[in-house]
Amino acid sequence: MKFFKLVACVLLPLLILLIPTEIIPLSGITEIEKRVIAIFIFAALSWVLEPIPIYTTSLTIILLELVLLSNKALTFLKFEGEDYGKSIPYIDILHTFASPIIILFLGGFFLAMAATKYRLDQNLARVLLSPFGSSPKAVMFGVMLITAIFSMFMSNTATTAMMLSILTPVLALCKPDDKGKIGLLLSVPVAANIGGIGTPIGTPPNAVALKYLTGDDVISFGQWMSFAVPYVAVLLIIGWFILIFLYPIRTEQIKLDIKGQFLKNTKAYVVYATFIVTILLWLTDFIHGMNAYIVAMIPVTVFSISGIINKKDLQNISWDVLWLVSGGIALGLALDVTGLADRLISSISFENFPPLVIITAAALIAALMANFMSNTATANLLLPLIAVVGTTVASLTDLGGSQMVIIVTTIACSMGMALPISTPPNALAFGTGIITTKDMAKPGIVIATIGLLLSFALVAIMFLTGFFK
Amino acid sequence: MNSLFIICVDDQPEVLNALEQDLKLFDEKFNVEVCDSAAEAIELMDEIDQHGDYAAVVITDQVMPELTGVDLLSKITGDERFHDTQKILLTGLATHEDTIQAINTGGIDHYIEKPWSKEEITNIIKKCLTQFILTKGIEYQSYMEYLDQDTLYKSLKTNT
Numbered sequence: 001m002k003f004f005k006l007v008a009c010v011l012l013p014l015l016i017l018l019i020p021t022e023i024i025p026l027s028g029i030t031e032i033e034k035r036v037i038a039i040f041i042f043a044a045l046s047w048v049l050e051p052i053p054i055y056t057t058s059l060t061i062i063l064l065e066l067v068l069l070s071n072k073a074l075t076f077l078k079f080e081g082e083d084y085g086k087s088i089p090y091i092d093i094l095h096t097f098a099s100p101i102i103i104l105f106l107g108g109f110f111l112a113m114a115a116t117k118y119r120l121d122q123n124l125a126r127v128l129l130s131p132f133g134s135s136p137k138a139v140m141f142g143v144m145l146i147t148a149i150f151s152m153f154m155s156n157t158a159t160t161a162m163m164l165s166i167l168t169p170v171l172a173l174c175k176p177d178d179k180g181k182i183g184l185l186l187s188v189p190v191a192a193n194i195g196g197i198g199t200p201i202g203t204p205p206n207a208v209a210l211k212y213l214t215g216d217d218v219i220s221f222g223q224w225m226s227f228a229v230p231y232v233a234v235l236l237i238i239g240w241f242i243l244i245f246l247y248p249i250r251t252e253q254i255k256l257d258i259k260g261q262f263l264k265n266t267k268a269y270v271v272y273a274t275f276i277v278t279i280l281l282w283l284t285d286f287i288h289g290m291n292a293y294i295v296a297m298i299p300v301t302v303f304s305i306s307g308i309i310n311k312k313d314l315q316n317i318s319w320d321v322l323w324l325v326s327g328g329i330a331l332g333l334a335l336d337v338t339g340l341a342d343r344l345i346s347s348i349s350f351e352n353f354p355p356l357v358i359i360t361a362a363a364l365i366a367a368l369m370a371n372f373m374s375n376t377a378t379a380n381l382l383l384p385l386i387a388v389v390g391t392t393v394a395s396l397t398d399l400g401g402s403q404m405v406i407i408v409t410t411i412a413c414s415m416g417m418a419l420p421i422s423t424p425p426n427a428l429a430f431g432t433g434i435i436t437t438k439d440m441a442k443p444g445i446v447i448a449t450i451g452l453l454l455s456f457a458l459v460a461i462m463f464l465t466g467f468f469k
Numbered sequence: 470m471n472s473l474f475i476i477c478v479d480d481q482p483e484v485l486n487a488l489e490q491d492l493k494l495f496d497e498k499f500n501v502e503v504c505d506s507a508a509e510a511i512e513l514m515d516e517i518d519q520h521g522d523y524a525a526v527v528i529t530d531q532v533m534p535e536l537t538g539v540d541l542l543s544k545i546t547g548d549e550r551f552h553d554t555q556k557i558l559l560t561g562l563a564t565h566e567d568t569i570q571a572i573n574t575g576g577i578d579h580y581i582e583k584p585w586s587k588e589e590i591t592n593i594i595k596k597c598l599t600q601f602i603l604t605k606g607i608e609y610q611s612y613m614e615y616l617d618q619d620t621l622y623k624s625l626k627t628n629t
Contacts, residue, residue: 053608109629116627154629161625168618318629424610431613431621 005051013042017068021083026347030085033340035068040381043331047377054374055320058327065093065334088337096329100293101207102322107296108201109317110303111275112154117308118263118271121150121162126258136180136249139256141240143167144187148195148236152202152229153279155318156192160425163188168432170254180249182439185432189425190239190447193417197410198232200224200292204325205379205413209406211329212387216469217402221282221292227467231411231458238454239447246443267308274302321376328380332387341388350393358396359459362386362405363412363452370416375423379413400468404459411455418444472522473601474500475594478510478529478541479559488528488559491587495594498615499525507536511544514551524554525601526594528581531560531567539567542575553604555597557581559590596620 016038021029024037039061046057067074070090078084096102115121125146132142143163151159167188174181196203200210200221206228213219262268281288281295303309335341350358362382369378386409390402416422418441420430426440462468475495477488485503492501500522504510507529514524527545529538536544542556558571561583571577578600579593599620602609609616 112629113627158626158628161622165619165622165626316628321629427610427613428621428625431616432618433614 002051005049009042009046009049009051012045013038016041026343029340029343030338031079031083032069032085032087032338033343036334036338036340039064039068039334040331043327043377044381047381048369048373050373053320054377055324055327057377058324058330058380061327062093062096062330065330066090069093069334069338086338088334092333092337093330096326096333097323099211099326099329101211101329102326103300104201104210104293104296105204105207105322105325106317107278107299108153109155110299110309111278112158113313113316114271114299114303114308115154115275116158116162117313118268119260120262120268120271120275121154122258122260123262125150125162125166126260129256129258134253134255136184136251136254137244139254140184140187140244140249143184143256144191144236144240147188147191148198148232151192151195152198152232155321156196156203157424157428159195160188160192160428163192164428164432166256166258170256171432171434174251174254178250179247180244180251181247182435183243183247183249183443184254185429185434186247186440186443187240187243189423189429190243190417190443191236192425193414193423194232194235194239194447194451197414198225198228202228203414204321204376205383205410207325208328208332208376208379208383209410211332212383212406213403217406219403220285221295222285223467225283227407227458227462231454235447235451235454238450239443242443242446242450247439267306270302270306271308274299324374324376324380328376328383331380332384335384336388341384342392345385345388345392350389351395355393355395355399358389358393359405359408359456362389362409363455366409366412367415367448367452370413371418371422372416375413375416378416379410382409382413400459400463403468404463407462408455408459411458412452415448415451417448471607472500473498473525473598473607474502474513474517474522475526475598476510476513476524476528477501477503478505478507478527478533478538479503480505480530480533484530488590491585491590492594494591495598495615498612499598507533507538507541507544510541514545514554518550523601523605523607524551526555526557526597528557528559528590528594531558531563531571537567539571539575542571542577546574546576553601555579555601557593557597559583559585592617 021031021034024034043057043061046052047054069088070093071087072090128146129142132138147159147163171181171185200206278295278299282292285291366378366382383406386405387402390396390405396405417426420426420437420440475492477485479485489501489503495501502513504513517524529541531538538558545551545554545556556577557579558577559581578597581590595615596617599616602612603624
């Protein structure tokens, strides 16, 4: 099975590489652009079929670009003339490994690692959960709130693992036939998936989106939170209602038992202080002028100097996540620099479609893809094209252009949450064996549908309040 | 994909049969192999290593002719190829001395007393497999239903 998938992922792109450019129904397409199409198809196929781990697909994209598209490409593949097209400086392709986006994420990783190591996460969870008492519905809301807040700064997977380790012992105490167990268990992945939308570092698709919000379209860390956090809050409350409606809890009392107390040593204080300072700096760039990428280097440096994150901890960094994003950036770079994205989008007469149809289609495609493949890979594939649609289609530019379509599509990338394979948090919840796929799909589909509609409402409000200049 | 092996060692065929029966649920994703002596187990592990597969868990009886269970586990502990292999001693007849040796030189991860219950042994093997898979960096997602959730959460919590 895996073998056939691999063959499909290799053969189709190879076929495109071998056919003459004249056959491709895009007027004026160059050799280089044709190679970008082949690489894009390879990326799409192997991210969907996953014959190889998704981050290795990213690495392959980068290698293929270096060999086939760069100014240092294989000599015998290059030729003079206009038909060849515009090659990409190899240095730009390699730079994707250390793109500012990657550094921003690295900063987020350092914050998350330090918080876990000094048990800030566990202790915050304990303190924040205590006001919610022992009524199951309230506890469930507390769990969702904390999961959502944490997943804005930590990876959705790590947050889910932490919250499930708190929650699962309690589920064992529920009455065996209590459907509410399902709801309680699902509340964690649902909140983690939704919460990730809240900040640029909450989930990789957001970071990918930042990559395409450049020039006049730049959105700062604080600006992102100013619209994303209210969105998360509303969708979280809706999600809570849906879960307690679908899976009413019959157990009368639930007591979450989180042990521990805040560490009171110098290193722990450095962690708390750095955490607060970093977030404050992220929110106040309009005062001090340092953008989010620069601020992200502060926790990285402070935690390294102080030995809070040591060489051993560096091995726990999810390089696979960073490389997955790098490959996406490299793919976007190729589509942009070679001019293929422009050519592709302008060849489809989007002008004839009403803007609402375009936005709805983009959101639906993103949400659908994200259900069956990695959210980040979905963003990697769709956002470079969507960004061009936003700038070239006149009817959209009046409504907020790139910013608007990118926000809607990025949120939609986080709406893939109906299946156990949709996101790692879903897989973890499913792994407990308490729920079936159907249990997960019901609220997943309802919440995602409402989430998509809500994202339209969000950009409408942003449009009316003059967020898009 | 490389296969993961669960190796059961005991000189009594009826015990091996019972073990095989209790570990049936692992058959689908793992290779459950039985050996009637420590020497056979060592030979098998050698073969597994040659093929590039993994000897994930070894469950052995203590009292056996020639090499005892602790002898076997000590050999495995000393062999760098099987550094991450999870070691379980399954016995009803271990002396105080054996137990000390099992911990100090055998490096055992779990001690199961005979007679065992199916539930107990299943849970312990799940824990060991999870530990092995996470240490080796094998993609855990495809083994989800055989993993011990608690061990998994602890590991994922500390990853970014």
